[in-house]
Amino acid sequence: MSFNWIDKYVNGIIDYCYSRDIFEIYSTLDMIIRKIDKDNPILRGNDAIYLRNYFDEEIVFIRDDLPYQCEKFVLSHELGHAILHTDMDQAAYNSRLINRGKLERQADYFACRLLGAKIDDVYHYDMTSKQMAGDLCVREECLEYL
Ligand SMILES: [Zn+2]
Numbered sequence: 703m704s705f706n707w708i709d710k711y712v713n714g715i716i717d718y719c720y721s722r723d724i725f726e727i728y729s730t731l732d733m734i735i736r737k738i739d740k741d742n743p744i745l746r747g748n749d750a751i752y753l754r755n756y757f758d759e760e761i762v763f764i765r766d767d768l769p770y771q772c773e774k775f776v777l778s779h780e781l782g783h784a785i786l787h788t789d790m791d792q793a794a795y796n797s798r799l800i801n802r803g804k805l806e807r808q809a810d811y812f813a814c815r816l817l818g819a820k821i822d823d824v825y826h827y828d829m830t831s832k833q834m835a836g837d838l839c840v841r842e843e844c845l846e847y848l
Contacts, residue, residue: 705811705847711785712815722816724777733784734759735777737766748794752780755791760784771839772797775813782812797841807843814840814847821848 716722719730728735738744742763745751750764762780764773776795783793787805802810819838826834835842 705808708782708786708808708812709815712812715781715785715816722818724774724781724816727781728762728777731784732760733781734761736761736763738763740765740767746794748796750776750780750795752783752793752795753791754784769839774817775839775841778813778816779809781816782809786812802843810841810844811847814844819844819848821845 715727719727721727721730725735740749742765744763745765749768750762752762754760762777764776768776776797779795780793783790783805786808787793790805793805793809799806817840819840821834821838826837829837831842831845835845838845838848840848
């Protein structure tokens with residue numbers, strides 16, 4: 703399945719925000735990032751949850767113990783839902799979920815493009831796909847998008 707149509711949304715958001723820094727983009731779009739304890743009930747056991755209208759604010763709650771690169775990936779993924787899936791009111795992110803539907807893969811693709819993750823033929827040469835995904839802080843299934 704081709705996700706190329708998503709590229710123009712990624713480029714559009716970078717142009718609009720004059721940045722590809724995920725924190726600057728959230729700030730420009732008035733989207734709020736709230737880091738909370740992983741046991742906070744609002745997360746319902748997920749790594750993050752996006753809410754389009756939480757007391758009139760667009761907000762992502764995200765657990766506060768993720769490594770920085772993973773945090774950026776999750777925030778970029780949730781931004782993907784915000785931009786691409788405008789009829790979704792909320793979206794939970796859970797890295798342990800194996801079966802991921804079309805919308806999840808679209809948001810993953812959006813995040814990979816926005817973050818500009820790339821496979822380096824030399825550096826990643828003899829890594830397994832699991833190691834490579836870990837190094838790039840993307841989901842293993844995302845490697846095919848890079
Ligand atoms: Zn998602």
